[in-house]
Amino acid sequence: MPAILITGLSATGKSSALHELARLGHRVTDTDEDGWCEWAQTEHGPGWVWKGDRMAALLEGHTEGTLYVSGCVSNQGKFYPQFSAVVLLSAPRELLLHRLATRTSNNYGKSADERQLVLEQLETVEPLLRATATVEIDTSKPLAEVVAQLVATGAAGRSSA
Numbered sequence: 001m002p003a004i005l006i007t008g009l010s011a012t013g014k015s016s017a018l019h020e021l022a023r024l025g026h027r028v029t030d031t032d033e034d035g036w037c038e039w040a041q042t043e044h045g046p047g048w049v050w051k052g053d054r055m056a057a058l059l060e061g062h063t064e065g066t067l068y069v070s071g072c073v074s075n076q077g078k079f080y081p082q083f084s085a086v087v088l089l090s091a092p093r094e095l096l097l098h099r100l101a102t103r104t105s106n107n108y109g110k111s112a113d114e115r116q117l118v119l120e121q122l123e124t125v126e127p128l129l130r131a132t133a134t135v136e137i138d139t140s141k142p143l144a145e146v147v148a149q150l151v152a153t154g155a156a157g158r159s160s161a
Helices: 014-023 052-060 076-082 092-104 112-124 126-133 143-160
Strands: 003-007 027-030 039-041 045-050 067-070 083-091 135-138
Touching: 003 076, 003 112, 003 143, 014 027, 014 067, 014 143, 027 126, 045 052, 052 076, 067 076, 083 126, 083 143, 092 112, 112 126
Parallel strands: 003 067, 003 083, 027 067, 083 135
Antiparallel strands: 039 045
16 A cells, blocks of 8 residues: 655645545554654664664555655655655745744754754755655645645555555
8 A cells, every 4th residue: 555755845745645645544653653753873863763663563564545655854765665656745945934934833943053954955855855755745735725736746656555
């Protein structure tokens, strides 16, 4: 059964999309929640990584329907072979800054340092994500359109599984 990774920078809409997918009855896992990640030394320096055993168990234990997993960590590429699709959510710089300033469900991005880091990642990390993604969705579209594209990606994964 297909597993779809939804990745992207902060404020691209990963959590909103995942929430809507869950509301529609899809199986979802948000790896920003406690227990999925740990701070570790990586080849590129310290950063958040998925707990390998927990992620492997999730992906290996998935047997029905489409599983949508969201997250953006430095070791996610290690798990790409287990995903039917890697979907990059992206948005223009100005929209990211607006979302960071106005969102109420997450405090990340409220400080100037955090916003600056997101802008730096837009230049350094997002191109790496884009190079390895199988699908890119511009989240400046309405959430319903973004979710429809994610559902279609999951359906395509089911037909090729």
